Amino acid sequence: MDNHFVFRAPQTIHYGRKAFEKVGEETLARGKKALIISDKVMERLGYTEECRNLLLNLKVESAFYTGVNSEPTDVYVAESLEIFEKENCDVIISLGGGSCIDTAKAISVLATNGGYIGDYMGGKKIADKHPIPHISIPTTAGTGSEATDATIITNTTNDVKMMIKQPAFMPEVAIVDPLLTLSSPKGVTAATGVDALSHAIEAYLSVKAQPMTDMLALSAVEKIVKNIKVTYEDGKNIDAREAMSLGSLQAGMAFTNASVCLVHGMSRPIGALFHVPHGISNAMLLPAVLEFSKEACIERLADLARIFKPDCGNLSNKEAAELTVYEVKKLCQELEIPNLKGWGIQPEAFKNATSKMAEDALASGSPNNNPKVPTKQEIEELYEVCFEYQFSSESMVTK
Incomplete structure (x- = not known):
């Protein structure tokens, strides 16, 4: 090896x-x-x-x-x-x-x-x-x-x-x-925090992941999961802000060496065409992309579940992977992350742009790092799913 x-x-x-x-x-x-x-x-x-x-x-x-x-x-x-x-x-x-x-x-x-x-x-x-x-x-x-x-x-x-x-x-x-970071408003805190989480998760799931990036990514996920809601609800909590800053730094070092995946590949065209800030568009896409990728990275998603819920040891890897997707969806709902429609993008304009966005996403190379590499059609379908995606936390059943 x-x-x-x-x-x-x-x-x-x-x-x-x-x-x-x-x-x-x-x-x-x-x-x-x-x-x-x-x-x-x-x-x-x-x-x-x-x-x-x-x-x-x-x-x-x-x-x-x-x-x-x-x-x-x-x-x-x-x-x-x-x-x-x-x-x-x-x-x-x-x-x-x-x-x-x-x-x-x-x-x-x-x-x-x-x-x-x-x-x-x-x-x-x-x-x-x-x-x-x-x-x-x-x-x-x-x-x-x-x-x-x-x-x-x-x-x-x-x-x-x-x-x-x-x-x-x-x-x-x-x-x-x-x-x-103490001056960051609530919305920015949520968007950038989920952006950092997406960096850490994608670095850990990337086909280019390696021992150094795994260590940093898991540490980043732990810090972000424990502190993101605290900073969202109390922006002056310096201890939580400190943990988020370190988690973001670790996630950055992880993804620049392991590469990002499908979330970022799909996110960039949304920002370019509809001027959605990068962190928000990543957050809008993360749960649906994790659902799409789940079957190809069960064990790694299960590892992440044990960070979200340390007491989930009695779950099978498949159940734990589903738990990770559920927890990410729940977090996005609690942080009031909008879907693309909720952001104010017009349905017809978005539909007309999906083909170009899918092409641009593939051209970036990021989707090739995903544990499940999508086709252009699958990316277009994911865009459609994300447009009115519901960040539901009512049950652990994924969409």
């Missing part, structure tokens, strides 16, 4: 309360002027100014780009790259959710390797030159992007969410400070 595997992660990870204060020394060690990639929410909350001051304390200059919203596009990448070059920056800091981090990843590679970000999709162009140092600082517990070598950028010409994965996109430093 060949036990060879490769594991990638940021060179340096700072984790814990007040870890944000390390941004100055990490930036100073890498350059003289940083471009801070953030958004209007971070600006309004004062986090971008705090970052600027932490840099100024060590005489490091900075410039800003705060135009990113919930779905990063090639337009944001081009705009921020122009500022990076105009301001003669030599370090990039991303401060915000996954969108800010993904935008910064693209700039760090393009600034030294050139070209259009879409050139790197599918390995058509390889980033063989060292990227600009990137310090990632997440302000949500969900995307795990601070610890992944992938970026998701929407091509605004053809409305395709480009999933680009190469080692050069890995941030050099990750600073994970749970204090920065």
Whole structure:
């Protein structure tokens, strides 16, 4: 049996309360002027100014780009790259959710390797030159992007969410400070939390799973399952926020090495065409995709059941696998995750888009990592199921 595997992660990870204060020394060690990639929410909350001051304390200059919203596009990448070059920056800091981090990843590679970000999709162009140092600082517990070598950028010409994965996109430093997540509103907390859970579950179910990712994925699932409802109901509970931040980080390291599967493959086209935030669309899809995949990963789903319900040892593996699907459905209901129709997507528009979305999902490669690899028709059928999916918790009988 060949036990060879490769594991990638940021060179340096700072984790814990007040870890944000390390941004100055990490930036100073890498350059003289940083471009801070953030958004209007971070600006309004004062986090971008705090970052600027932490840099100024060590005489490091900075410039800003705060135009990113919930779905990063090639337009944001081009705009921020122009500022990076105009301001003669030599370090990039991303401060915000996954969108800010993904935008910064693209700039760090393009600034030294050139070209259009879409050139790197599918390995058509390889980033063989060292990227600009990137310090990632997440302000949500969900995307795990601070610890992944992938970026998701929407091509605004053809409305395709480009999933680009190469080692050069890995941030050099990750600073994970749970204090920065205290301001996350209830809806964001739920969406990003289930996003992190989907990362951990898909990493564990992936056909590319390996010992390191299994360890991280199971630990992440345990932390998220125990704490996600606490943070949803009491956003100021710092102990729960701390556990969620660590769980998200672990899930990020797990899925960037084991790869994500069908949920993410189907989620990206929804975001590109209907502008549903990534975490929410993942949450909308997760239960139905687990039901679809169940028969091909009974034992692994059973392992997860023992995290959701430690006292389920008397169940068979098949019953335990069904329990996992049930618990995920129940969690989504308790966190008030809407289905696609409830989000406000028009039925006819969605139906007309299912063929393109299925094609784009398959083209991303993620469905091939799923324990049960779907056909295009099966993906279209899953989209139809998910449109009015009921996150029922009335019984343990799956749909």
